[in-house]
Amino acid sequence: MEDWLLTPSQYGSLMGGARATLQLLAQAFVLGVVLSLIVGVGRLSERRWVRGISFAFVEFARGISSIILLFILVIAIPILLQDVFPWVRGQPVIVMASIALGINMGGYGAEIIRGSILAVPKGQTEATIALNLNPTQRLRYVVLPQAMRIILPPMGNLTIEILKGTALVSVAGGFDLMRVTSNLEASMLAGGVIGVTVLYVNVLVIYFVMAQIINGLFRLGERTLDKRFQQREGRAALPITTIHSGGG
């Protein structure tokens, strides 16, 4: 059993890397969710140019390889755009990397949000029009809360995909769990390759545990949401059934 463990100090530095990975994931997640909402709603817009731009964004973000997008944003963009937007020049790798991962997530997330908005029954939208809600209120109070139940499960999978994507950042020069692992590997090579294999097994397990935690959080969210919806349906259904039984 001891053969499969590392030293406490090595675990310490791996935990530091895991924290950096989670921070990166959090930044990419926030940007990804914002982009998915904007683009997902934009794909259903009445204006043609908004639909066109959203479609182009989704196709770009889903068509390109995330590692190539990462290299473009970390290496090419700061040189290309330094005259137009001087602020991109001195940005740390992590900022550009979370933008790349966020774009990637936004492309997939937009399709999830579009699909789930379309899955909300049409009568709901018609009812909001009858109630004279404006489009923002319609989305905020009626459509999105109901779409949420359909959004959450695929969004959880997508978040795990992005967690897996964060490992790419180390190749482009960013600091994360994988970078710490490479550094440890360099210091361990004197001790033979068997130790390095153990190191990678441990890192794989750490990624697996992080993915399971994210999975669990999304499951929890789903359950809370389901409970709320069931309560609401129960309250609404009660009077109708009493009317029915009374009449019949």
Next chain:
Amino acid sequence: MSDATQTEPTADEPEGDAPPGAAVSFQLDQRHKWYRRPDIVVPVVLVFLGLTMLAVADTPSARFRSEFAPPGDVRFDWAYFFHLVPQMLQGLFVTARATVLGFLIAASLGLVLALLRRSESRWLSFPAVAVIEFIRSTPILVQMFFAQVLVRATPAISLNALVILFIVVGIHYATYASEAYRAGINSVPQGQWEAATALNLDPLTKWTRIIIPQAVPNVLPTLGNYLVAAFKDVPIGDAVLSTGGVLFMANTIRSSDFRAVEPYLLIGVGFLLVSLPAAWLVRRLEERISYERD
């Protein structure tokens, strides 16, 4: 008679005197059996042939260099950009080939994993679930590093970087493919299984004649999606294992010419030019097959 000679000029089959019947049965086929419809089978077979040719072709050398001297400043240079196109195509070819070979492993291993997972014996199904879940939720980049170190640590095995790449891609996407197969097999209506049991078909006939032909329409588009996804993950191998794909080409040019903008933007464009049509084809296939099912 003239109808029959028009459609099949060489065949002198006995069905020649009944063209209306043939037409009716063709229509029925069109509604029921996806594998008898030329509009689905022909593109699928063509794509398979193309992928096979890609798989058996020779690997070009992984050496990239540019004879074109870019000007000293860092401004975007179109002449240099276009000068790199042939090398980008060469890298793209290596990437596509590794994808196809890796996916070959994924498609076959995925079926095995799916069948293991469905197995009645807990000793088979539980490990299968554990392996699938573990591989699916860990990054393919770390898996590549792990495979590389594992090969280095085992003196008995010596593998080429490209072989490691498509074995890792194959195993990683096998776990995804197994989920697609599982969903496809589960989508075959219960009555079909019961009918196969009632007719006393042996397991081999049941699977090859009843279950798999009906499961494929659901599996094929999903597998196509994973093929495109695998294509997007193969460049990771260039960064880890230095296989000579697109990203390796861009990295080599960057370190030899000190030009970063053109090669990376070029491989981005080249990548989109392959993956977008591929994704579009998969979507068409999905639409056609789901249209047929309704």
